[in-house]
Amino acid sequence: MQQLLHPVCAALAVAGFLLLLCPPRHLRQDRALAALVGVYGFCALSFLVSLAPVWKTLGDTTGLPAAGILAAFATVVAQVSLQPVALAYWVLPPEKARTWGRACLAAGAVVVAALTALFLQLPSSGPTTTPQGITAAYLHTGVYQAYLALYICAYALGQAVLATGCWVAARRTDQRWVARGLYVVGAGAVLTFGYSAVRLAGVRAAALGADRPPRAAESFAWICADGGNALVLTGFFVPALTVHVVPRARAWARARRDYRALAPLWEAMHRALPTIALQPARHPAADRLRLWNTTWHLYRRTVEIRDGQWALRHHLDEPVREAAGRRHRAAGRTGTELAYAVTADQLHAALAAHARGEPPHTPTAYADAETHEDVRTPEDDVRALLRIAAHFATSRAEQEVTTSWT
Structure with missing residues (x-):
């Protein structure tokens, strides 16, 4: 025995x-x-x-x-x-x-x-x-x-x-x-x-x-x-699994999911503004395979996206904001969801203007600037950027479909 x-x-x-x-x-x-x-x-x-x-x-x-x-x-x-x-x-x-x-x-x-x-x-x-x-x-x-x-x-x-x-x-x-x-x-x-x-x-x-x-x-x-x-x-x-392992595993999985959800928005900004990345991966595959310190990488990614927003503020144009607002209000969006959707469209336009080196005709601010009072913690910032990233990916897909038909 x-x-x-x-x-x-x-x-x-x-x-x-x-x-x-x-x-x-x-x-x-x-x-x-x-x-x-x-x-x-x-x-x-x-x-x-x-x-x-x-x-x-x-x-x-x-x-x-x-x-x-x-x-x-x-x-x-x-x-x-x-x-x-x-x-x-x-x-x-x-x-x-x-x-x-x-x-x-x-x-x-x-x-x-x-x-x-x-x-x-x-x-x-x-x-x-x-x-x-x-x-x-x-x-x-x-x-x-x-x-x-x-x-x-x-x-x-x-x-x-x-x-x-x-x-x-x-x-x-x-x-x-x-x-x-x-x-x-x-x-x-x-x-x-x-x-x-x-x-x-x-x-x-x-x-x-x-x-x-x-x-x-x-x-x-x-x-x-x-x-x-x-x-x-x-x-x-x-008790160890319940108190320690399971919560950590859930937090890791959530951070990993959010990190990947922010990837399209971050990659678009990083291509236009490479200096926003503090520790860029040597290869895109290496970035997708990051398994350690996921929470730190997630918060680092949110900071880099906000830095990119700040750098692109000089390319924001009021007509773009007004047109995006009319389109999303017609789609039934209101409140903060409207602000995030308009901000996503503004980022698309600002990235294009940055690539062309065109200054705005009528400078304006980001639509989500009105929601900053609701962002009090890093977790709040992640949730806000996830909603912007979702609209950013959707508007990119819509643009690709429109381009293919035209």
Whole structure:
């Protein structure tokens, strides 16, 4: 069973770490996400250091044959310390979450320091094979018994805190799937108590000189440890996806869609006024394939379009505005939609006049200048330009159809 559950837990840990890590800049803004990335990362690391080649490398590098078990225990303690931190930032006010998070991390650091101090008192000669081999060799040593008991007690306490916090948070949230995920995490934390009970029983038996627990108890311990860990990692996926991944994916998709919707308007301006582009792509295909920093590229594109509008203001002609206004009013457009449609026609005419180098006969302003009071945020500006871009593309298509018929 251990051979089956270990790879499952390792795969869940690595997948969760990679999924939540990208892009890393979000970790500076979201402490719950940063803590959760740490949970999955340290869990993956605990499985990594338990691999035989890594275990041997740690022993050879440090000169301490049992260094792998210190690394494994330390990474698990770090994982257990970060679990309630992520939960706290989800359900508590920021100041209380910050205080609770610091307390959890400080407690974890104290436990790791104590484990290190006890580990350094172990006999230097010993096996370098597996954690089980080291436990079998050292279990009748008083220092190792204290070492193992401290680790198990800290592990059990951390999982008890996690289980309690998950049940409290699940009852408070109004999001059904988040609550279900937290209940799964809490159930996984409770399941690990079986591992802690078997391990503490083994330490007690060794201290009293009794026989070791039977092999069935060893298998039960690993089922509880790996099974509980798998439930914790799986359950955390649901709130993580709901709170972090899905909103980011939606924002990315929306920014990507808006970026491409503004492309025809931007490209027309960029051909006429190349200097508006701060970081132009070397090839049009590269511009269409931009997948990273989409929100930044979108806002940069809106700024460049507005810069192009500003540069083309010297080619705006009043007769063009009046004719466009009559045409769009006849089509039933009013209010801001009328202003955006007229502005799109003005841009077509201004680009043509710019190409010919013709000044306007009767200078005027953009029709959408009257709507600037409604544009208060970058998001408002994107929405306004999307409407202008839609009319710009429509009027271009109409011009192409007219040209083909004439």
